[in-house]
Amino acid sequence: MKARVTVTLKTGVLDPQGKAIEGGLAALGFAGIDSVRQGKVFDIEISGRDADSARADLAAMCDKLLANTVIENYDIEIV
Amino acid sequence: MKSAVVTFPGSNRERDMMHALELVSGRKPAAVWHADTQLPDVDLVVLPGGFSYGDYLRSGAIAARAPIMDAVRAFAEKGGLVLGVCNGFQMLTEAGLLPGALMRNAALTFVCREVLMETASTANRFTAAMQKGATWRCPVAHHDGNYFADADTIRALEDGNRIAFRYAKGTNPNGSINDIAGITNAAGNVLGMMPHPENYVDPLQASTDGRAFFESICNAFAVA
Numbered sequence: 001m002k003a004r005v006t007v008t009l010k011t012g013v014l015d016p017q018g019k020a021i022e023g024g025l026a027a028l029g030f031a032g033i034d035s036v037r038q039g040k041v042f043d044i045e046i047s048g049r050d051a052d053s054a055r056a057d058l059a060a061m062c063d064k065l066l067a068n069t070v071i072e073n074y075d076i077e078i079v
Numbered sequence: 080m081k082s083a084v085v086t087f088p089g090s091n092r093e094r095d096m097m098h099a100l101e102l103v104s105g106r107k108p109a110a111v112w113h114a115d116t117q118l119p120d121v122d123l124v125v126l127p128g129g130f131s132y133g134d135y136l137r138s139g140a141i142a143a144r145a146p147i148m149d150a151v152r153a154f155a156e157k158g159g160l161v162l163g164v165c166n167g168f169q170m171l172t173e174a175g176l177l178p179g180a181l182m183r184n185a186a187l188t189f190v191c192r193e194v195l196m197e198t199a200s201t202a203n204r205f206t207a208a209m210q211k212g213a214t215w216r217c218p219v220a221h222h223d224g225n226y227f228a229d230a231d232t233i234r235a236l237e238d239g240n241r242i243a244f245r246y247a248k249g250t251n252p253n254g255s256i257n258d259i260a261g262i263t264n265a266a267g268n269v270l271g272m273m274p275h276p277e278n279y280v281d282p283l284q285a286s287t288d289g290r291a292f293f294e295s296i297c298n299a300f301a302v303a
Contacts, residue, residue, distance in 0.1 A: 013227060016185050016254075065144060068137055068173065070180045071227060 001046045003058055006075045007067045008039035042066055051078050080300040082123040083109040085151070087142045092128035092165065092277065099277035100125070103293035113145040122300050123160040124151055126167030128220070128275060138181060138223040139169030148174055160204055160296070161269045165221055168261070168271030177264055177271045178236070179228030184221070185254025191220040193285070195247035196260055196274060202240040203267030208295035214247045215288040217274040224273040226255040226262075236262055244272055 009015050015037050022036040044061075046054050055076055062074040082100045086093045093110075100108045100123075109119045113131075118124060131142035142148075148170075155161045155176055163171040171177040184190060193216055201211045228236070233256055236242050244261035251258045253273070261272030276289030 014182070014185075014254075016183055016187050016225075020187055065136070065140065068140070068180055070172070070178075070229075071182065 001049065001051070001054055002079045003044045003046060003054065004077045004079055005042040005044060005058060005062060005066055006039060006077070007042070007062070007072050008075075009037055010071060010073050013071045039072075054078065080104045080123060080297045081106060081109075081119075081121040082125060083111050083119055083121045084125045084127055085111045085113060085147055086127070087113040087129065087131035087145060089131040089133055090127050090129035090166070092275065095275070096125050096127045096164065096277045099280040099289065099293055102280055103290060104297050111147060113142065113147050115147050116150060118147075118150045118154055121159075123162060123296060124154055126151070126161070126163040126170050127277075128165030128167060131166055131170070134166075134223075137169075137173065139166055139171075139173045142166070142170045143173035152176065155264075155269050158266070158268055160299070162205065162296070163269075163271040164275060164277065165224075165273055168273055169223060171269060171271040176269050177262060178232045179226055179262070181223045181273070182225040182227050183223055184225050184252070189220075189222040190224070190252040191218075192252065193218050194250045194252055194260075194274060197245045197247045199242045199245045200240040200263075203243060203263040203270065204299045205263070205267075205270045205296050206243050206292070208298040209291055215291065216279060216286045217276055217289060218278050218285075219252050219274045221253070221273055224253040224255065226253075226259040226273075228256065233257060239265060241265065241267075243270055244274070 018036045018038045058076045067074040097108045196217045198209045241263045245258040263270045276292040279286045279289035
């Protein structure tokens with residue numbers, strides 16, 4: 001089973017890297033970009049578990065290590 | 080004062096810290112390795128600066144889950160003094176021993192220079208013997224020192240006199256909220272700070288302004 005975990009900054013947390021990327025895209029001539037937020041993607045392969053227990057494990061992984069829940073949200077997708 | 084310094088793979092200020100502690104306390108600190116699970120009998124445990132585990136995932140994130148950290152947490156819960164400098168501060172926030180997070184510097188660049196520090200609170204066991212409101216020279220060297228916490232947490236830090244150090248007005252090197260350079264937990268026995276006082280203790284260095292901080296910590300354990 002494969003899972004994809006996406007970690008993004010919470011709304012209201014400043015993202016200076018996203019801002020710099022936004023400026024870079026504007027400098028390349030891309031118009032109409034309202035904002036850019038940078039995040040992280042983790043592709044995780046899991047064996048020997050059903051989707052529900054995998055999802056519970058992945059949530060625990062996010063809470064304990066993959067995300068810093070002070071500043072970040074996470075989304076789990078079983079693919 | 081008996082102290083211990085924990086070294087992680089990628090730490091680089093552990094020897095500077097041990098030198099500063101020995102110079103000021105007169106006792107050689109114990110060296111502890113990240114894979115150890117027990118601390119020696121000490122008064123102070125220090126998590127030094129560096130780039131533990133290459134700063135992979137988030138600065139301090141992997142170190143905060145290292146085997147030694149359970150012992151550090153238990154030591155702090157019993158009231159032992161825990162100091163985290165730079166990467167050590169990042170570890171303390173990642174470990175949940177201090178609130179908030181240290182984000183990428185606002186200007187996105189690594190800053191390595193001297194700042195002016197203000198001792199903003201002496202209501203803790205680290206800075207009790209320092210002069211409140213005094214400013215002193217201290218070097219910084221970091222990429223992720225931009226302190227962030229939600230508004231309620233910032234209010235609790237301000238109201239609880241838990242902001243031990245601020246960057247003096249106009250010298251904030253990283254965009255940190257309210258010029259925060261160092262904070263303590265509610266009990267005042269865990270302190271995290273981004274600047275490096277251990278690098279300003281020896282006459283060979285540019286300044287010895289950092290000594291007052293270590294002398295203040297030692298003072299907490301002086302025999303009456």
